[in-house]
Amino acid sequence: MEIFKNMEEYDYEQLVFCQDKNSGLKAIIAIHDTTIGPALGGTRMWTYQTEEDAIIDALRLAKGMTYKNAAAGLDLGGGKTVIIGNPKTDKNPELFRAFGRYIQSLNGRYITAEDVGTTVKDMDIIHQETDYVTGISPEFGSSGNPSPITAYGVYRGMKAAAKEAFGDDSLEGRTIAVQGVGNVAYTLCEYLHREGAKLIVTDINQTAVQRAVEAFGAKAVDPNDIYDVECDIYAPCALGATINDNTINRITAKVIAGSANNQLQRSSHGDILFEKGVVYAPDYIINAGGVINVADELYGYNRERVLKKVEMIYDSVMNVFEISKRDGIPTYLAADRMAEERIESVRKSRRQFLRNEHHVLSRRK
Numbered sequence: 582m583e584i585f586k587n588m589e590e591y592d593y594e595q596l597v598f599c600q601d602k603n604s605g606l607k608a609i610i611a612i613h614d615t616t617i618g619p620a621l622g623g624t625r626m627w628t629y630q631t632e633e634d635a636i637i638d639a640l641r642l643a644k645g646m647t648y649k650n651a652a653a654g655l656d657l658g659g660g661k662t663v664i665i666g667n668p669k670t671d672k673n674p675e676l677f678r679a680f681g682r683y684i685q686s687l688n689g690r691y692i693t694a695e696d697v698g699t700t701v702k703d704m705d706i707i708h709q710e711t712d713y714v715t716g717i718s719p720e721f722g723s724s725g726n727p728s729p730i731t732a733y734g735v736y737r738g739m740k741a742a743a744k745e746a747f748g749d750d751s752l753e754g755r756t757i758a759v760q761g762v763g764n765v766a767y768t769l770c771e772y773l774h775r776e777g778a779k780l781i782v783t784d785i786n787q788t789a790v791q792r793a794v795e796a797f798g799a800k801a802v803d804p805n806d807i808y809d810v811e812c813d814i815y816a817p818c819a820l821g822a823t824i825n826d827n828t829i830n831r832i833t834a835k836v837i838a839g840s841a842n843n844q845l846q847r848s849s850h851g852d853i854l855f856e857k858g859v860v861y862a863p864d865y866i867i868n869a870g871g872v873i874n875v876a877d878e879l880y881g882y883n884r885e886r887v888l889k890k891v892e893m894i895y896d897s898v899m900n901v902f903e904i905s906k907r908d909g910i911p912t913y914l915a916a917d918r919m920a921e922e923r924i925e926s927v928r929k930s931r932r933q934f935l936r937n938e939h940h941v942l943s944r945r946k
């Protein structure tokens with residue numbers, strides 16, 4: 582793999598490889614863009630088949646965070662970490678402490694939080710070595726697990742997408758196919774069930790499926806069959822790239838709205854959805870609740886302020902649809918334009934020289 586070629590393609594700033602033999606840590610921190618502020622993005626722990634897969638995932642996820650944070654109006658850039666390993670068997674406190682020291686060595690350029698495979702407890706261990714971590718336990722005045730807030734944002738965004746597709750934002754009686762019923766999707770299903778939606782669920786973890794079947798009367802299907810079920814809304818809430826060459830023509834839903842990051846394998850899949858008239862709520866707009874929640878810790882956490890902001894994901898999704906219709910472009914592109922405009926305006930406003938403690942002038946005491 583040509584690493585610099587890959588970094589150059591979307592202008593990544595930095596890729597950090599972290600290794601600690603004693604604890605087994607193998608982590609990759611990707612910092613995509615810090616124009617607006619320090620890079621904030623979670624840490625994913627996953628069993629990657631190859632090191633190349635792990636690097637590509639870190640890069641894709643980090644870029645997504647730049648766009649997510651910019652579009653959500655946060656004063657933050659984008660980054661992400663992947664830890665190579667099985668979250669069920671390979672965790673130990675020394676691993677997260679070693680990782681925390683690597684984060685500290687970046688001196689605030691990167692701030693972490695939870696993602697797939699990591700928990701509040703893991704963030705608390707990282708916190709023993711660095712302050713550049715969010716989503717730690719509420720005992721520290723922090724916001725805790727971001728997933729329920731992410732779920733609330735996805736629910737709000739899904740209602741906006743329903744309004745766009747069906748002319749009515751009620752989800753009562755709608756059939757919704759949920760792929761992956763983990764931390765975010767379980768709470769999402771609670772909202773959907775409460776509103777009277779009919780749920781079809783799948784997961785590679787049978788315990789997770791069973792929990793949703795029992796709690797919400799959901800119908801369970803095999804992971805490979807979720808693309809073929811008849812439904813109004815497809816909610817991808819597992820891993821990325823599930824909208825791809827193999828699935829795009831199998832999905833019959835009029836709406837795609839879910840929590841997963843990087844749902845489109847390639848941007849051309851977003852073009853196809855647009856041509857087919859599928860209402861796609863762009864992933865990083867609809868799933869921004871979690872990062873809005875953890876970012877609020879940087880100001881002194883206030884849950885009411887967070888809930889107000891996350892409720893507005895309905896309006897952000899609507900705004901993307903408006904731009905898409907106005908400019909005749911797919912929704913993923915409309916979202917990208919929104920984010921890029923904000924990054925560019927900040928970049929321009931920072932043109933003037935500003936003396937700081939690192940500048941050569943500071944040496945002339």
Ligand SMILES: NC(=O)c1ccc[n+]([C@@H]2O[C@H](COP(=O)([O-])OP(=O)(O)OC[C@H]3O[C@@H](n4cnc5c(N)ncnc54)[C@H](O)[C@@H]3O)[C@@H](O)[C@H]2O)c1
Pocket residue numbers: 695696697698727728729731760761762763764765766783784785786789804818819820821840841842868869871872
């Ligand atoms: N947790 C958050 O606050 C947050 C915020 C923004 C985005 N996201 C994204 O939302 C998604 C879900 O996050 P989460 O925190 O709920 O993770 P999670 O690990 O708790 O849940 C993911 C679920 O998907 C299942 N899964 C994995 N591969 C699957 C497959 N091929 N088919 C069916 N099920 C499969 C897993 O078994 C698991 O139950 C991820 O893509 C994550 O990056 C999460």
Ligand SMILES: CC(C)C[C@H](N)C(=O)O
Pocket residue numbers: 621622623693694695696697716727842868869871872875
């Ligand atoms: C909580 C966030 C910082 C990270 C979250 N996993 C996301 O993708 O947005």
